[in-house]
Amino acid sequence: MATCDECGKQENMPYECRRCGGSFCAEHRLPENHDCPGLEWDDPVGVFDQAEERDAGRSGGSRAGLRRRARSLWRSYVQNNATFVFLLLMWVAWVIQLALRVFAPTLEPTLFWLQSEHPEYVWTWVTSVFAHGGIVHIAANSIGIFFFGQVVERRIGTKRFVGLFLVSGAVAGLAQIGASIALSPGIPTSVVGASGALLAIMGVLTILNPGLTVYLWFFLPVPIWALTIGFAALSLLQGFGQIAGGAGIAHWAHLAGLAIGLAYGLYVQDQVEPPRQLQFGGGRGPGGPGRGGGRF
Incomplete structure (x- = not known):
């Protein structure tokens, strides 16, 4: 059994694209039906782009050529690989944070912290999603995003996955600031x-397949609905201070991210095929793949 790289459908005898090497079902076997990046590779030096630029005029043709190249880069390196792009950005941000703590410690809060004192620093709505408070913090989020992000991205598509990740991460941080x-x-x-984005991903999976088996601490099998409900209950009780523990953790960000994921899962559940099991591996293409504060 193999999985179609485009729609996730299980196929006993999948078709392999000779251009990009991906595996596809009968519906998506043709290059034009899976936005095959190999269609762009047939013109590596841009001969057709140059001809079209001459025909369409220098200005308009140049813009068209740039758009085609941008689409080629998207299909080759980002499409079906956004999970890994986000993981890379998280670790790059972490290295930058470490450097700033040594050479320019006052810059880190301005560039990366979403702060109640400066919510008008709108860039931190996004940069705070990729920044983390410590090595354990970023490692835990990376593991969750690696295991669950690929599954959701393959089901809803890369563009919608990118939107879900960025919007849920930013809104989760703002929710934590507002609650505080x-x-x-x-x-x-x-x-x-990035835990708000991670919880949104888990929320989508919970709606698409509540009985999907995940392994808590890598060895304890539990259905994802139980993990999601348990995590939400813990965050809610600790957020209101009803039980001890969880100091320094942005519980309201977790809950906001989860709520977004559940809502989005309900929105797309009739549009995509639910995952039957967790499957891993990158997408196709040549690139492969504080002060009273909170961590989430």
Whole structure:
């Protein structure tokens, strides 16, 4: 059995594309039906682009050529690989954070922390998603995104996955800041981390296949619905201070991310085929693959 790289359908005898090497079902076997990057590779020196530029005019043709090259880069390196792109960006941001702590410590909060004192720093709505508070923090989020992100990306498509990741991560951070201002007014708060996006991914999977088996701590099999409900209950109780533990963790960000994922899962559940099991591996293409603050 193999999985179609385009729609995730299980195939006993899949078709292999001679251009990009991917495996596809009968519906998506033709290059034009799976946006095959190999269609672009047939013109490596841009001969057709140059001809079209001459025919269409220098200005308009140049813009068309740039658009084609951008689409080629997307299909070759990002499409079906956004999970790995996000993981790479997280670790690049972490290295930059470490460098700033040594050479320019005052810059890290300005560039990477989403702060209750400066919510107008709109770039931190995004950069805070990729920044992390420590090695354990980024490692835990990386593991979760690696295992679950690929599955969701293959089901909903790369463009929608990118939107889900960025929007849920940013909204989760803003939700944590808002909750902190409401529950602890006057106390400065800052947030970093990708857990809001990770919980959104888990929320989508919970809706698409509630009985999907995941391995807690890599050895304890549990259905994903139980893991999701348990995590939400823990975050809710610790967020309101009803049980001890969880200090320094952005519980409201977790809950906001999960809510977005559940809602989006309901939106797309009739449009995609639910995953039957967790399957890993990159997409196709030549590139492969604080102060009163909170970590999420």
